[in-house]
Amino acid sequence: MIEFIDVTKRYSRTDIAVDRLDLEIPTGEITVLVGPSGCGKTTTLRMINRMVDATEGRILLDGVDVRTIDPPTLRRGIGYVIQQAGLFPHRTVVDNIATVPRLLGWDRKRARARAMELMERVGLDAGLARRYPFQLSGGQQQRVGVARALAADPPVLLMDEPFSAVDPVVRAGLQDELLRLQAELRKTIVFVTHDIDEAIKLGDQVAVMRVGGRLAQVAAPSTLLSEPADDFVREFLGHDRGIRRLSFVSDEKLELRSDLTVPVTTPTAAVAGTAAAAGAEWLAVVDEENRPLGWVTPDDLPADGTLREAPLAPYGSYVRGNALRTALDAALLAPSGCAIAVDDEGRVVGVATRESLDEAMAAAASAQSKTARVTPKDAGTGRRWIADTAADDLGTGDG
Ligand SMILES: Nc1ncnc2c1ncn2[C@@H]1O[C@H](COP(=O)(O)OP(=O)(O)OP(=O)(O)O)[C@@H](O)[C@H]1O
Numbered sequence: 156m157i158e159f160i161d162v163t164k165r166y167s168r169t170d171i172a173v174d175r176l177d178l179e180i181p182t183g184e185i186t187v188l189v190g191p192s193g194c195g196k197t198t199t200l201r202m203i204n205r206m207v208d209a210t211e212g213r214i215l216l217d218g219v220d221v222r223t224i225d226p227p228t229l230r231r232g233i234g235y236v237i238q239q240a241g242l243f244p245h246r247t248v249v250d251n252i253a254t255v256p257r258l259l260g261w262d263r264k265r266a267r268a269r270a271m272e273l274m275e276r277v278g279l280d281a282g283l284a285r286r287y288p289f290q291l292s293g294g295q296q297q298r299v300g301v302a303r304a305l306a307a308d309p310p311v312l313l314m315d316e317p318f319s320a321v322d323p324v325v326r327a328g329l330q331d332e333l334l335r336l337q338a339e340l341r342k343t344i345v346f347v348t349h350d351i352d353e354a355i356k357l358g359d360q361v362a363v364m365r366v367g368g369r370l371a372q373v374a375a376p377s378t379l380l381s382e383p384a385d386d387f388v389r390e391f392l393g394h395d396r397g398i399r400r401l402s403f404v405s406d407e408k409l410e411l412r413s414d415l416t417v418p419v420t421t422p423t424a425a426v427a428g429t430a431a432a433a434g435a436e437w438l439a440v441v442d443e444e445n446r447p448l449g450w451v452t453p454d455d456l457p458a459d460g461t462l463r464e465a466p467l468a469p470y471g472s473y474v475r476g477n478a479l480r481t482a483l484d485a486a487l488l489a490p491s492g493c494a495i496a497v498d499d500e501g502r503v504v505g506v507a508t509r510e511s512l513d514e515a516m517a518a519a520a521s522a523q524s525k526t527a528r529v530t531p532k533d534a535g536t537g538r539r540w541i542a543d544t545a546a547d548d549l550g551t552g553d554g
Pocket residue numbers: 166167170171172190191192193194195196197198199349
């Protein structure tokens with residue numbers, strides 16, 4: 156565990172970067188430091204590996220004051236990843252990754268073998284090993300940066316805005332990859348970002364800092380969203396707070412209807428009858444294997460033929476057994492406002508209507524004022540936490 160005890164950093168007499176910080180960073184978890192520009196996130200991070208020394212207070216690493224450990228020894232156990240990867244431009248990818256093992260005295264062959272193993276781990280093609288950093292995409296460079304930081308297998312990893320220089324799609328991929336890696340490696344990770352969505356996605360706990368280097372709140376993401384400590388945190392979390400919270404609410408209680416699907420082999424003339432029987436404006440068309448194809452409404456259908464020839468409207472699907480948020484996102488893609496629930500094989504298990512989504516969201520909202528307790532769930536997928544509170548409220552909690 157890393158522990159900040161009443162830590163202050165002043166760069167000058169008047170310039171307080173971090174102000175009396177008390178923070179516990181648990182072993183094997185991801186702690187995210189988030190906050191507006193200049194609030195002291197990077198300074199906090201750098202005090203851990205002594206790139207910056209605290210002015211007052213103590214930082215303990217497994218109970219030992221970091222100031223009693225000389226920086227090179229300290230940094231051997233602490234990987235460091237920065238924005239734009241900070242790779243050595245004149246070294247190949249494999250040699251960049253092998254840097255720390257080589258410094259630790261490993262022979263070239265062993266260090267390179269380790270580097271190749273890590274390339275695979277972080278999702279880099281072995282064919283890139285002989286390239287130079289400038290011959291890689293931004294996302295690939297970040298992966299090299301992560302691999303390099305992991306090369307000596309340090310128990311602690313400090314990551315300073317590591318994904319902020321890449322586009323949102325690549326960034327989401329890197330975040331997923333980090334969560335996948337972390338499920339395997341269980342490092343103690345301290346991650347700095349100014350992006351609240353990134354913080355909520357990655358953090359086991361999130362520390363929100365405000366300008367002046369003050370800690371505003373530290374909590375699990377679901378607690379942060381359900382119980383922001385004050386107006387600053389509430390504002391920082393933004394207006395989408397309610398929607399974000401749904402990432403932590405199970406879809407278990409979301410009711411699905413089984414009478415809103417229609418096989419693609421159905422004659423168009425029969426669709427109006429099926430829709431009327433279901434009391435629905437839209438029906439979800441499925442193929443012979445019960446996979447979704449799109450939505451159809453009886454209006455504007457050709458009189459002859461089957462649904463195979465009919466124009467279908469776009470649909471969104473989500474995998475049953477995930478967060479309510481995934482169902483809501485799926486519903487937003489369809490003109491029907493309904494989400495198609497599928498199993499792991501992509502086969503339709505039912506349809507969540509707008510009404511059932513509304514009900515489930517209202518139930519989640521009423522759980523808002525209760526104390527959120529979180530338990531790990533499904534560590535490998537990146538959607539790891541579910542609020543027991545919300546589940547309790549929906550009558551599905553087990554505790
Ligand atoms: N070497 C330095 N000398 C003097 N002041 C510094 C130094 N480094 C940082 N500061 C100041 O300390 C405060 C905190 O900076 P820090 O870089 O830790 O913030 P940050 O939250 O990481 O910001 P950003 O998100 O913009 O990177 C800022 O006011 C900054 O100007």
